[in-house]
Amino acid sequence: MLDFETKVFKKEKIKLAGTEEYVVQGGRDKFHLLPKAFEGIKQIGVIGWSSQGPAQAQNLRDSLEGTDIKVKVGLRAGSKSMEKARAAGFTEENGTLGEMMEVIKESDLLILLIADSAQAQLYKEIFAALKSGATLGLSHGFLIGYLESIGEKLPSHINIVGVCPKGMGPSVRRLYEQGKEVNGAGINSSFAVVQDIDGRATDIALGWAVAIGAPYVFATTLEMEYKSDIYGERGILLGAVHGIVESLYRWYTDKGMDEKEAFKHTVETITGPISSTISKKGIKALYESFNGEDKKTFQKAYSAAYGPLFEILLECYEEVASGNEIRSVIMAGERLKRFPFRTIDNTKMWKVGEEVRKERNENEIPLDPYTAGVYVAGIIAQVDVLREKGHAYSEIVNESIIEAVDSLNPYMHYKGVAFMVDNCSTTARLGARKWAPRFDYNLWQNTYPQSETGNIDEKLISDFEKHPVHEALAVLSKYRPPVDIVVLG
Numbered sequence: 001m002l003d004f005e006t007k008v009f010k011k012e013k014i015k016l017a018g019t020e021e022y023v024v025q026g027g028r029d030k031f032h033l034l035p036k037a038f039e040g041i042k043q044i045g046v047i048g049w050s051s052q053g054p055a056q057a058q059n060l061r062d063s064l065e066g067t068d069i070k071v072k073v074g075l076r077a078g079s080k081s082m083e084k085a086r087a088a089g090f091t092e093e094n095g096t097l098g099e100m101m102e103v104i105k106e107s108d109l110l111i112l113l114i115a116d117s118a119q120a121q122l123y124k125e126i127f128a129a130l131k132s133g134a135t136l137g138l139s140h141g142f143l144i145g146y147l148e149s150i151g152e153k154l155p156s157h158i159n160i161v162g163v164c165p166k167g168m169g170p171s172v173r174r175l176y177e178q179g180k181e182v183n184g185a186g187i188n189s190s191f192a193v194v195q196d197i198d199g200r201a202t203d204i205a206l207g208w209a210v211a212i213g214a215p216y217v218f219a220t221t222l223e224m225e226y227k228s229d230i231y232g233e234r235g236i237l238l239g240a241v242h243g244i245v246e247s248l249y250r251w252y253t254d255k256g257m258d259e260k261e262a263f264k265h266t267v268e269t270i271t272g273p274i275s276s277t278i279s280k281k282g283i284k285a286l287y288e289s290f291n292g293e294d295k296k297t298f299q300k301a302y303s304a305a306y307g308p309l310f311e312i313l314l315e316c317y318e319e320v321a322s323g324n325e326i327r328s329v330i331m332a333g334e335r336l337k338r339f340p341f342r343t344i345d346n347t348k349m350w351k352v353g354e355e356v357r358k359e360r361n362e363n364e365i366p367l368d369p370y371t372a373g374v375y376v377a378g379i380i381a382q383v384d385v386l387r388e389k390g391h392a393y394s395e396i397v398n399e400s401i402i403e404a405v406d407s408l409n410p411y412m413h414y415k416g417v418a419f420m421v422d423n424c425s426t427t428a429r430l431g432a433r434k435w436a437p438r439f440d441y442n443l444w445q446n447t448y449p450q451s452e453t454g455n456i457d458e459k460l461i462s463d464f465e466k467h468p469v470h471e472a473l474a475v476l477s478k479y480r481p482p483v484d485i486v487v488l489g
Helices: 028-037 052-063 081-087 100-106 116-129 142-150 169-178 201-211 222-234 239-254 259-281 283-288 292-321 324-338 348-358 369-388 393-415 417-422 426-451 458-465 469-479
Strands: 011-016 019-025 043-047 070-075 097-099 109-112 135-138 159-165 189-195 216-219
Touching: 011 393, 011 469, 019 201, 019 393, 028 201, 043 052, 043 100, 052 070, 052 081, 052 159, 052 169, 052 201, 070 081, 070 100, 081 097, 097 100, 100 116, 109 116, 109 201, 116 142, 116 324, 116 426, 135 201, 142 222, 142 324, 159 169, 159 201, 159 222, 169 393, 189 201, 189 222, 189 393, 201 216, 216 393, 222 239, 222 292, 222 324, 222 369, 222 393, 222 426, 239 259, 239 292, 239 369, 239 417, 239 426, 259 283, 259 348, 259 369, 259 393, 283 369, 283 458, 283 469, 292 324, 292 369, 292 426, 292 458, 324 426, 369 393, 369 426, 393 417, 393 469, 417 426
Parallel strands: 043 070, 043 109, 070 097, 109 135, 135 159, 189 216
Antiparallel strands: 011 019, 019 216, 159 189
């Protein structure tokens, strides 16, 4: 159990599947504590304007309204994002928008939200620019993992903390806006203290998490965070779900299912009723909603899918933990200048998906037991790998379940899985594209033919039914946002 001491917020002990952890509850009723948490901080600099940048900058500004703490956005001179930041109310005239390095030099808390590859290129310059006693904030452990991989030491003159929302930037902003009417609406966050030179780091990190709208905040380390995060987005959050739906779609159409029906029974069922049921009631409730032959179908699919999915997920985790995935992201930087990303939504399946979404009637989306069995096998396999590797249940549940059903899948439901893959961070985009075909191939070669034998692995199903993650998810679901995210265009 990761313990921590806070002088500002109230920590709460929770029990998760036989383990104990501490969390801090957020909410708008905690905003009056922010000046105390940020004591000594006059300016918070937010560097970057991609996914997390706009959300965190605007949430911080809104939460700190009426205090003497300024939130200032820093971008490269001439950046196209300057106009977007101005449109959101950050301007040179009111002193809340400036050149990146100047903002870094001025800030007492510097939240670094530029691309991972850019962090790896600019870290020396950024470290040198930070004033002594400042706090560097990271929303992803990538930089820490990269520095470890090259044997680079961290500077000793600054605090270093992490606050990592368990959802993409648009979700962080959208739920915060919805939370203006409902206390506590937001995206859960983990926090970590890497270096504390003056005893303020923990409360600064917790204040930052509360200020961006986290309903609850749990402790981790940035080493554990980057491993679970990079792994998770290559797994069930993006890469695995992409591989699952593409292979299932082919499997169904090969068996004669109409293309639109196949899309409904794969993508639509996962991003629609499967996700909403897990979000509100849990995985066990989804399973127990099936009866008779449908339950047997789920069990056959789960039995056949768990092993092949676990195999790829274990390999993926080890590639992340070894630093190989971090190195692959760094190496891709120059390559992407020559060969930029192309979209992946041009195949027949995704064109059919566009038609299905236009014609969608939410009440008519099927809850397919076979698709559910395969998808849930992926979730549980990912959970089991993370548990085997020593991750805490709060991190496991958020990275493998809550982030999927409460943040990413609603956007996939709105625009499609392929759209989501094409509109995430470069690190996630690279990983999803690399690993999705591995999941697709393993399912196609091993799972689907095996499921046709009709065999049910009774022990595997029993282990699933008694899995401790059900209890952990039930506890953590009490802290889920009190409203469902409303996805806008």
